[in-house]
Amino acid sequence: MKNLVWFRRDLRVEDNSALFEAAQSSTEGVIAVYALTPKQWQQHDDAACKVQFWLANVQSLSQSLAKLNIPLLILKSSTFEELPKKIVALATKHQCSSLFFNRAYEVNELRRDDEVAASCDAAGIAVQRFHDRVIIPPKEIATKDDRFYKVFTPYRKIWDTKLMDRMTLRPAPKKQKPVAIEPDSVPTKAQGFQSSTDIDALWPAGETEAQRRLSNFADHIGQYSSGRDLPAENGTSQLSGYLAAGVISSRQCAAMALEVSGGRISDENEGARVWVSELAWRDFYTHVMVGFPRVSMHCPFKAKTEAISWRDDEDDLKAWQAGRTGYPIVDAGMRQLNQTGWMHNRLRMVTAMFLTKHLLIDWRLGERYFMQKLIDGDLAANNGGWQWSASTGTDSVPYFRIFNPFSQSKRFDTEGQFIKQLCPELIDVPAKALHDAGKLTKAIAETGASYPSYVVDYKEGRERALAAFKAL
Ligand SMILES: Cc1cc2nc3c(=O)[nH]c(=O)nc-3n(C[C@H](O)[C@H](O)[C@H](O)COP(=O)(O)OP(=O)(O)OC[C@H]3O[C@@H](n4cnc5c(N)ncnc54)[C@H](O)[C@@H]3O)c2cc1C
Structure with missing residues (x-):
C-alpha cells in the first residue's frame, strides 16, 4: 500500500514532518496532493498575489517531488466542504492506506481536517497529523x-x-519506489485572483x-x-x-x-x-x-473594546488604503503594500495605528485590507498585529501610547529616503519638512507637489481616540 501526503501551507521537501514520515513508512511509494479551493480562499480574503505565489511554489514543489518519484496530484474543490469526499476517493483510487499531513490551526481549517480525518477513518484509511508550522x-x-x-x-x-x-531538522526524503502515476500540471493562475504585483521579480518561488x-x-x-x-x-x-x-x-x-x-x-x-x-x-x-479562537472570528481579545464607537467613514478608509492620507510615512507604507504585497514591520504598526487611532476606524477593516493585499497574510500574525496596534488584543500597546506619524518618520526615515521612493511627488520636499506638519504644508505649496492635504489633524485625531478609549 502507498502513502498519501496532503500539502497545504508546507510547500517544501526539506524539513517537512508529514512528507518525511510518509516516506519513511512507505513500502509501495508515496503520492502527494494539493487542493485548489478558490472559493474558500476568497471567503478567507486571501490576496491575489499570495494565491499566485502559492501556485508558483506548488509548481516548484511538484518538480522537486518528481525527482523523488513522488507525483503531485491536483484536487479541484471550490471550498473545503467537498474535500473529505474527494480526498477519500483519491486515496482509494490509488490504494493509499494512510494519509499524512501537517496540522493547520485556524478554525475552518481545523474543522476541515477533522472532517477529512473522520471520512478517512470510515473508509479504513489511517490518518497521521504532525505539528510542523x-x-x-x-x-x-x-x-x-x-x-x-x-x-x-x-x-x-x-x-x-x-x-x-x-x-x-528532517532531511528531504530519499527517492521512493516509483509509482505508475503521472503528476498533474499545476495551473499558474486561479480564477478571481489577478495580481498586478510582479511576483516572479519580487518573490521568486x-x-x-x-x-x-x-x-x-x-x-x-x-x-x-x-x-x-x-x-x-x-x-x-x-x-x-x-x-x-x-x-x-x-x-x-x-x-x-x-x-x-x-x-x-x-x-x-x-x-x-x-x-x-x-x-x-x-x-x-x-x-x-x-x-482564544474568538480572535479569529472577528472578535477583539479584550471584550470591552467591542463597545468602542468606531467611525464609519468610507472616504477616510479609502484614502488610507490608497496611501493618500497626507501623512508621508503612512502613505509610503500603504503604497509599499499595494505595490509589492509586503510592508515593513515598523510601517505595519504605524499604518495600523494611524487607521485605528487617528482615524478611529475599526481594526477589522484594516485587518481585512491587509489580508487582501499581503503575500504573507497569515490569520494569526495579522490578527495579532492588528489587535496589538488597536489596543484591543492580548499584550497589546496601551491605548494612550499613540505613535505620532511625524516622530516615527523622523526617527526611522530621517532623510526621507523611503518616503521619497514610494511617494515620488515629494522628491523636492526637504527631508525635514516630511516630519513636521507646518513645514510640510509650506513645502508642498512652494514645490507645487501634487500631494493630498491631511485627512485628519493628527493632534485632533489623537484626542478623539483617547476620548473613545477612555469612554469604555
Ligand atoms: C498590523 C500588522 C499585521 C501583520 N500581519 C502579518 C501577517 O499577515 N503575516 C506575517 O507573517 N506577519 C505579519 N505581521 C508581522 C510582521 O510585520 C511581519 O512578519 C514582518 O514584517 C515580515 O517581514 P520579514 O520576513 O522581513 O520579518 P523578519 O523581521 O525577518 O522576521 C522573521 C520572521 O518572523 C516572523 N515575525 C516577525 N515579526 C512578527 C510579528 N510581530 N508577529 C508574528 N510573526 C512575526 C515572520 O514570520 C517573519 O518572516 C504583522 C504585523 C503588524 C503590526
Whole structure:
C-alpha cells in the first residue's frame, strides 16, 4: 500500500514532518496532493498575489517531488466542504492506506481536517497529523494552572527552554519506489485572483530562493536589532511570504540563527537573539489563536473594546488604503503594500495605528485590507498585529501610547529616503519638512507637489481616540 501526503501551507521537501514520515513508512511509494479551493480562499480574503505565489511554489514543489518519484496530484474543490469526499476517493483510487499531513490551526481549517480525518477513518484509511508550522506546538506551553498564556514575555521564557528539543531538522526524503502515476500540471493562475504585483521579480518561488534569502540574511543578522526598524534598509529577512506558505520552516530559520550564534541564543549575538524572538512571536500568535479562537472570528481579545464607537467613514478608509492620507510615512507604507504585497514591520504598526487611532476606524477593516493585499497574510500574525496596534488584543500597546506619524518618520526615515521612493511627488520636499506638519504644508505649496492635504489633524485625531478609549 502507498502513502498519501496532503500539502497545504508546507510547500517544501526539506524539513517537512508529514512528507518525511510518509516516506519513511512507505513500502509501495508515496503520492502527494494539493487542493485548489478558490472559493474558500476568497471567503478567507486571501490576496491575489499570495494565491499566485502559492501556485508558483506548488509548481516548484511538484518538480522537486518528481525527482523523488513522488507525483503531485491536483484536487479541484471550490471550498473545503467537498474535500473529505474527494480526498477519500483519491486515496482509494490509488490504494493509499494512510494519509499524512501537517496540522493547520485556524478554525475552518481545523474543522476541515477533522472532517477529512473522520471520512478517512470510515473508509479504513489511517490518518497521521504532525505539528510542523510552528516551532513549539500551541498546547505545549501553558501556565502553571494549565491555561494559555496571554502575555508574550513569560510565554517566551518557556519557549526558550523548549527550543533546543525542537531543533531536529528532517532531511528531504530519499527517492521512493516509483509509482505508475503521472503528476498533474499545476495551473499558474486561479480564477478571481489577478495580481498586478510582479511576483516572479519580487518573490521568486521555490525552496532554493527561500534558502538563498536565509543565507543572505545570515550575513547581516548581527545588525538586525539596529537595522530592523529602518524601512529604507534591507534590515529584515523578507522571508515572511516563504514562511507563511511553508516554503521554508521556522525551524530552519531558527537553526540558522543558532548556527551563527555558536549553538545557543545569547546576548552575544544580539541580532540573532532578537530575530529568534520574532519567530517566537510568530508561535505566540498561533498559540493565542488556538487558545482564544474568538480572535479569529472577528472578535477583539479584550471584550470591552467591542463597545468602542468606531467611525464609519468610507472616504477616510479609502484614502488610507490608497496611501493618500497626507501623512508621508503612512502613505509610503500603504503604497509599499499595494505595490509589492509586503510592508515593513515598523510601517505595519504605524499604518495600523494611524487607521485605528487617528482615524478611529475599526481594526477589522484594516485587518481585512491587509489580508487582501499581503503575500504573507497569515490569520494569526495579522490578527495579532492588528489587535496589538488597536489596543484591543492580548499584550497589546496601551491605548494612550499613540505613535505620532511625524516622530516615527523622523526617527526611522530621517532623510526621507523611503518616503521619497514610494511617494515620488515629494522628491523636492526637504527631508525635514516630511516630519513636521507646518513645514510640510509650506513645502508642498512652494514645490507645487501634487500631494493630498491631511485627512485628519493628527493632534485632533489623537484626542478623539483617547476620548473613545477612555469612554469604555
Ligand atoms: C498590523 C500588522 C499585521 C501583520 N500581519 C502579518 C501577517 O499577515 N503575516 C506575517 O507573517 N506577519 C505579519 N505581521 C508581522 C510582521 O510585520 C511581519 O512578519 C514582518 O514584517 C515580515 O517581514 P520579514 O520576513 O522581513 O520579518 P523578519 O523581521 O525577518 O522576521 C522573521 C520572521 O518572523 C516572523 N515575525 C516577525 N515579526 C512578527 C510579528 N510581530 N508577529 C508574528 N510573526 C512575526 C515572520 O514570520 C517573519 O518572516 C504583522 C504585523 C503588524 C503590526
